[in-house]
Amino acid sequence: MTVRTTDILKAIQKLNPAEKHRLREYLIDALTASSSTGTVLEEISERKNRNGYRCPDCESDHIVRFGKYSTIVGGEEIKKQRYRCKACKKTFTDLTNTALYRTRHLNRWIKFIECMIEGYSLRKSAELIGNVTHVTLFYWRHKFLTALRQLEVSKFQGIVEMDETYFLYSEKGQRKIKNRKPRKRGGSAKKRGISNEQVCVLVARDRDKVTFSQTLGMGRLTKEQLDKAIGYKLSSENVLCTDAWRAFKTYAAEKDISIYQFKSDGKIRTKGLYHIQNVNNYHRRLKGWIQRFNGVATKYLNNYLAWFQVLESIHHQRNEVTVNDMIIKGNLIPNIETYDTLRLSKFTV
Known part of the structure; x- marks a missing residue:
């Protein structure tokens, strides 16, 4: 008709x-x-x-x-x-x-x-x-x-705030989980403090808001992981601001980079221009945003880090130019992922 x-x-x-x-x-x-x-x-x-x-x-x-x-x-x-x-x-x-x-x-x-x-x-x-x-x-x-997540981050300029944060290892979506019972809504770790149950995520940010975020491995950060992940973006002209974890200090000494460290007790938060408040605030916003997903499978965590990084860079502008630009940039990069490779992928370090 x-x-x-x-x-x-x-x-x-x-x-x-x-x-x-x-x-x-x-x-x-x-x-x-x-x-x-x-x-x-x-x-x-x-x-x-x-x-x-x-x-x-x-x-x-x-x-x-x-x-x-x-x-x-x-x-x-x-x-x-x-x-x-x-x-x-x-x-x-x-x-x-x-x-x-x-x-x-x-x-x-x-x-x-x-x-x-x-x-x-x-x-x-x-x-x-x-x-x-x-x-x-x-x-x-x-x-x-x-x-x-393959978009290249520019090299850091000047002061670089750097700190690690941790997410509980998750096999969300996996039907047969070995050695433990399934957790609900993210769950909690069996051990207190930082352990090999948790995934280390490094976030580094300079004062121009150039940001790097990536999973590095299970448990505490090592200087080898730090160098492999971000060493090529740093030089002796940078000044690092980090927490008191020794891997940062050892790395800075080997690379001849100036460093200011701040203890987690919060008694001394700034030393003139130097602090880690920007990167700590980034951690807070990241953790709050990721909570909405009720747990994220660790094998996809880098994808969510890239997603949040893009959202931060565009400040949640939802106009035609922003949307089109995201699609264009995301399709200029080679991508051979299929439904099967995504479904069968595993977290590797």
């Missing part, structure tokens, strides 16, 4: 004011998502290929155009370019090995990123986006975050 435009308009006129408002919001979101997605795809193509085409498999630059393929965005068919490598004979597109690769709902990614910025749960996000399950959004989230 064919529905005429006049019939649709008559049906709209019968709606009450609240229903008309919801319809208006839905149409605005749908039309905006469709046009924005097309813009994002064009920008990804332009940025990826500004220095010439390169095969994602063998890195050859002997590339030729190889027809076009169709993708559906907001109900509209969009033709996109396909390429072929003359060296390895494989074909690829601008989205090959990105978070958007083989995604069937490209037009819903705009709304999905908005939900991520707001910090909505997967179920609430699925409800707001529509026609996509919370399970699918879980994999979207981690494919995208796996790319974001």
Whole structure:
């Protein structure tokens, strides 16, 4: 049966004011998502290929155009370019090995990123986006975050505050957990203080808000872990501000870096310009934000650290420029994660 435009308009006129408002919001979101997605795809193509085409498999630059393929965005068919490598004979597109690769709902990614910025749960996000399950959004989230966490952090300038914090090791989502009973809502450690039940997360931040955050291993931080994780971003021109843990002092002495240390008793919190209050406040905000997830699987913890780091950098601005920029940046980085590699991944140090 064919529905005429006049019939649709008559049906709209019968709606009450609240229903008309919801319809208006839905149409605005749908039309905006469709046009924005097309813009994002064009920008990804332009940025990826500004220095010439390169095969994602063998890195050859002997590339030729190889027809076009169709993708559906907001109900509209969009033709996109396909390429072929003359060296390895494989074909690829601008989205090959990105978070958007083989995604069937490209037009819903705009709304999905908005939900991520707001910090909505997967179920609430699925409800707001529509026609996509919370399970699918879980994999979207981690494919995208796996790319974001590869964004390179600039080298630190001047004073660098550095401190470690700890999260209880978690196997959330694992069906068969060995050697202990499953915990509820994060649970608590069996041992007091810092032990090998806890994952060490290092956070370093300079006064320009350049931030590094990453898991380093189980239990207490060592200078070897510190050097491997962040040594290439530091130089003798930096001044470190840390807590009193000896690994920081040993590392600074070996690298000939000035250091100011502060004990956890809080009796001396500042020494002129030097303190660790910025990084401690970052820890507080991070821990408060992560609580909403009722425990995070340790194998995904680095992804959540990257997510929070991005939220801090944009100050929760939810506008079209911010959302589009996040999607573009997240899809300029090679990403070969699939549902199976994410599901079967394990925490390694």
